[in-house]
Amino acid sequence: MSGNDAFNRSSRTLRSPPPEGRPAMEAVQGTPVAVAPAEAPDVVSTTEIQKWISEIEKRLSEICNIANDGKLNSEQKLRINTLSKSVLGGISQMAVQYQAVKQNLLLSQAKVNTLSLQNNLSTQLHELKQCMQAKVTTEEKQSFADMVRTGKSSAVVPTKSNSSIVIYPADKEKSSEDTKTLIQNLIKPETLKLHVRGMRKTKNGGVIISTDRKDDLEKLKASQQLQQSGLKVEDTTKRRPKIIILGVPTNMSEKEVFDCIFEQNVADLQPNLTRDIFMSSVKLSHKSGKKDLSTCNYILECTAEVRRMLIQQQRIFINWTSCPVRDFTLLTRCYLCHLYGHSAKYCKDTEPTCGHCGSSGHSFKECPKRAEPAKCATCLRFKKPSNHKTGDDQCPVKKNAQIRYLDSIDYEGA
Structure with missing residues (x-):
């Protein structure tokens, strides 16, 4: 098959014809020849498409040769050449469209991969943010002893300082529980719209009330019920660090x-x-x-x-x-009752509480349940989940005691 054959387009498969219209044809020595377009787009064909087009060209070329050698008139030969040319032109257009679809598919796949990577990165950043927030929250609640053990920080991070006042009874014989009950009977938080964070007992029968806002303390101080009850209201003073x-x-x-x-x-x-x-x-x-x-x-x-x-x-x-x-912070735990804030020397309990089983009346050395899992004596006293050792770093009572202790120290100089 000669190089000038009308269907010998294998050498130009890397330069496909334009997708619209058919390639122009010229007659050279009575044989139709396809003329390549001047500005055909460069589209890379796959190996399989090249092989398909090459095989089709070969078959169409054989048909044309048979037609030229046979006893057909000129009109029949021209008709065969025209049909062959039309078939090859359609195949070429199909190849171009296939390449365009393939390129669009690759671009779409690349975009999908990029979006997937961005989504994964966004998820990782979100998880990292949550991890860092949890870490900061944990570190803010650590005591000095915890920080020394972990080696993460040399300075205590003060907790959010709450506004608080202390209320003492007029009768020094009254207990903190009596004072607390009297306050709760006199003051209705919903009436004064108070944001009470907590109430805790203190020495001399007093009760410390903590609020989110200082305005709430002013409302309590101005309460006529408190003033007429004889209760003594004082501002809390923090200790030096x-x-x-x-x-x-x-x-x-x-x-x-x-x-x-x-x-x-x-x-x-x-x-x-x-x-x-x-x-x-x-x-x-x-x-x-x-x-x-x-x-x-x-x-x-x-x-x-x-x-x-x-x-x-x-x-x-x-x-x-x-x-x-x-x-320097020292969270004291009494080894007689296992409460925080005082030592055994000043404990009011007359009998020891076991630090292993949480029962009163015997010490750890005398505990008959040492073979059983330990229970937190402090949490048992406050009727909280106690499936951990007494004094454990994750003990909720201990954590609350640490927060209260740090909050009682003037780290901010206010």
């Missing part, structure tokens, strides 16, 4: 230590803070550490401003030593 300075040399006197803290760490940073003001803002609470060591720990009680300044430095310089500084 405490910090611990680790690794203070024991061969230095307390005065030398305080002088170094001021001169080496405070004087240059706070030029307006005089030595007298600083000394009146800090007080040694106590020292800790093992005896016969070259260093000890200083626990200082200080104002919120001084605490914030020293904590931000993370380390302070004392003479030739660099000492880490941390917040």
Whole structure:
């Protein structure tokens, strides 16, 4: 089959004819020849389409050769060539349309993949956000001891400070429960539209009432029912925060230590803070550490401003030593009744409560149920789920006690 054959288009399958109309034809030496369009689009054909077109060209070429060699008149031969040309033109258009559909399919698939990746990324970011929010919420409720164990932070994150007042009975013989009952009988929160966050007992028969808004406290103070009842209403006062300075040399006197803290760490940073003001803002609470060591720990009680300044430095310089500084909080748990906020020395219970089974009348060493799973004695007392050990970090009573303790300290300097 000659290279000038009208249907020998295999060499041009990578350049398909335009989709609209049919290719123009010229007669060369009595044989129709297809003329390629000047600006045909470059469309890459698949191997199978190339093979199909090549086979069709071959068959149509054989038909034309038979027609040319046979005893047909010119009109019949021209008719066969025209029909063959028409068939090949239609096939070429079909190939172009197939390639267009294929390209659209690939583009659509690429868009689907892109959208899928974006959706996966969005889901991952959402999960990461939730994880970070949960982590922040957990860290905000951690005590200092928890932070030391995990090593995540050297400073306590104060909880959201609630507005609160303390109400004491006129009769000092009354208990906190009596005071609480009297208040609840006198005050109707729905009438005053109060947002009471909680009520808890305190010493001397008092009750602390916490609210979300300070306006609620003013309503309580102005309540005529409280004023006429003889109850004494006072604002709650928060304790000063405490910090611990680790690794203070024991061969230095307390005065030398305080002088170094001021001169080496405070004087240059706070030029307006005089030595007298600083000394009146800090007080040694106590020292800790093992005896016969070259260093000890200083626990200082200080104002919120001084605490914030020293904590931000993370380390302070004392003479030739660099000492880490941390917040110091100590959540006391009574090992007689297992409640938080007091020690066994000041416990009012006369009998011990077992820290393993939660029953009263015996201690942990005497517990007859030590082979059974432990129960939280604190949660049992408050009739809460107790399927965990007493003092467990996840104990809800312990967490609430930690929050209350941190809320009782003036970390903000308000």
